Amino acid sequence: MEKIIVRGGKRLSGTVKVEGAKNAVLPVIAATLLASEGKSVIYDVPELSDVYTISEVLRHLQADVTVGNNKIVVDASGELTIEAPFEYVRKMRASVLVMGPLLARKGRARVALPGGCAIGSRPIDQHLKGFEAMGATVKIGNGFIDAEVNGKLRGAKIYLDFPSVGATENIMMAAVLAEGTTIIENCAKEPEIVDLANFLNAMGAKVRGAGTGTIRIDGVTTLYGAEHTVIPDRIEAGTFMIAAAITGGNVLVQGAVPEHLTSLIAKLEEMGVTIVEEDNGLRVIAPDKLKAVDVKTMPHPGFPTDMQSQMMALLMKAEGTSMVTETVFEKRFMHVEEFRRMNADMKIEGRSVIINGPCNLQGAEVAATDLRAAAALILAGLAAEGYTRVTELKHLDRGYVRFHEKLAALGADIERVREDVDTAQTQMTDVG
Ligand SMILES: CC(=O)N[C@H]1[C@@H](OP(=O)(O)OP(=O)(O)OC[C@H]2O[C@@H](n3ccc(=O)[nH]c3=O)[C@H](O)[C@@H]2O)O[C@H](CO)[C@@H](O)[C@@H]1O
Ligand SMILES: C=C(OP(=O)(O)O)C(=O)O
Numbered sequence: 001m002e003k004i005i006v007r008g009g010k011r012l013s014g015t016v017k018v019e020g021a022k023n024a025v026l027p028v029i030a031a032t033l034l035a036s037e038g039k040s041v042i043y044d045v046p047e048l049s050d051v052y053t054i055s056e057v058l059r060h061l062q063a064d065v066t067v068g069n070n071k072i073v074v075d076a077s078g079e080l081t082i083e084a085p086f087e088y089v090r091k092m093r094a095s096v097l098v099m100g101p102l103l104a105r106k107g108r109a110r111v112a113l114p115g116g117c118a119i120g121s122r123p124i125d126q127h128l129k130g131f132e133a134m135g136a137t138v139k140i141g142n143g144f145i146d147a148e149v150n151g152k153l154r155g156a157k158i159y160l161d162f163p164s165v166g167a168t169e170n171i172m173m174a175a176v177l178a179e180g181t182t183i184i185e186n187c188a189k190e191p192e193i194v195d196l197a198n199f200l201n202a203m204g205a206k207v208r209g210a211g212t213g214t215i216r217i218d219g220v221t222t223l224y225g226a227e228h229t230v231i232p233d234r235i236e237a238g239t240f241m242i243a244a245a246i247t248g249g250n251v252l253v254q255g256a257v258p259e260h261l262t263s264l265i266a267k268l269e270e271m272g273v274t275i276v277e278e279d280n281g282l283r284v285i286a287p288d289k290l291k292a293v294d295v296k297t298m299p300h301p302g303f304p305t306d307m308q309s310q311m312m313a314l315l316m317k318a319e320g321t322s323m324v325t326e327t328v329f330e331k332r333f334m335h336v337e338e339f340r341r342m343n344a345d346m347k348i349e350g351r352s353v354i355i356n357g358p359c360n361l362q363g364a365e366v367a368a369t370d371l372r373a374a375a376a377l378i379l380a381g382l383a384a385e386g387y388t389r390v391t392e393l394k395h396l397d398r399g400y401v402r403f404h405e406k407l408a409a410l411g412a413d414i415e416r417v418r419e420d421v422d423t424a425q426t427q428m429t430d431v432g
Helices: 022-034 049-060 093-106 125-133 165-175 191-202 234-246 262-270 305-315 335-341 371-383 394-399 403-409 424-431
Strands: 002-007 013-017 039-043 064-068 071-075 108-112 137-141 144-148 157-159 181-185 206-208 214-218 227-229 250-254 274-278 281-285 320-325 346-349 352-357 365-367 387-391 413-418
Touching: 002 371, 002 403, 013 403, 022 039, 022 049, 022 071, 022 093, 022 165, 022 191, 022 234, 049 064, 049 071, 049 093, 049 394, 093 108, 093 125, 093 144, 093 165, 125 137, 125 144, 125 157, 125 165, 165 181, 165 191, 165 214, 191 206, 191 227, 234 250, 234 262, 234 281, 234 305, 234 371, 262 274, 262 305, 305 320, 305 335, 305 352, 305 371, 335 346, 335 365, 335 371, 371 387, 371 394, 371 403, 371 413, 403 413
Parallel strands: 013 250, 039 227, 157 181, 365 387
Antiparallel strands: 002 387, 002 413, 039 071, 064 071, 108 144, 137 144, 181 214, 206 214, 250 281, 274 281, 320 352, 346 352
């Protein structure tokens, strides 16, 4: 079993470079399926297990995919198949993003129904509502979603009940090759939506309004392979900003885009952290004492749910009572029990968590329950007394490239080890 072992108490300093964004590259890779002519070349692709999973999905659909050196080349100009099986969807829910492109290009898509998720039920009804509005028939049975359109998809006016990131992306990708105009209202405004729109437009699509609450798409007949550089990962950047703040450090997060991080910057400043915009990123300088604040997750430009658990780690070190309210996902608080194993003083009240800081954090053996919880437990470990051992690293590898190496380069006492269950006790003693 692999573990990250971190000994708390080191002040981080230096420079860390942010990778291309996981949540931008996955829809962009799905969108390469729309090109019936030419190859797409995507740059700044992070080396993450999710990138390998979506690449496998595309290969399964008969696209020609080459991944390496932070670049991915996709040739989808040949005959594509239409089915994304459960073995991929179970590893990564974002596999459902091939549905829009397949419907647009092939008139049919068959995608395994995503199963349960540690952060709450995650239906895709808004994606399907959009496809139906464009003329598709959607059937669910035997663990699959089958969508089919007689002829071509037709442009439609679609109002989303919630500004879902995935539904906005899937509907955009379906609409670019539809007949006529599609208008998506109450759509998501995340920077990753803008990145996808830029890539689609580079392929020859006509998408306007990305980044606002209404997107308008005029369908075109053909899309072509294009080149694109993925935006920097604002969640990875935010995670390193918190690493600096939680260790009393001074770190330059290279590649962090201030406009993508306004809510996090505002909250960190409220806590007393100094944030300086430099030419190539954000410098984060921790104060002597952190102040408690309340945080509520919201769709962009609100505070991102993908930063909620890392922020909770930081609030455990702040003086006073903080409240974190999660409004985007149903139950994204699995990390609370793990924080408690580290002596955190916090309790769940409905959709909120009350944190009484500063907590005297102690190292413990803890298990990552989802991707961001993995990062948050390591952050807590940086500020805890003694050794913290974090397991279930498959979650971390979905979204962070060489996380422990980057932290070690900033001065953290951290290593990633493989421990057999039988010898775990001995080795833990050795390390600890
Ligand atoms: C690969 C990727 O980009 N993942 C991100 C994306 O996930 P994802 O695209 O899955 O998130 P959504 O914005 O769709 O989901 C937000 C909320 O809407 C609900 N919902 C969504 C679709 C739908 O058809 N019906 C419905 O009820 C979900 O259950 C959830 O409660 O945005 C989330 C919200 O910022 C982030 O946490 C994820 O990291
Ligand atoms: C929840 C996340 O990703 P996904 O939607 O791929 O599960 C995340 O990036 O934190």
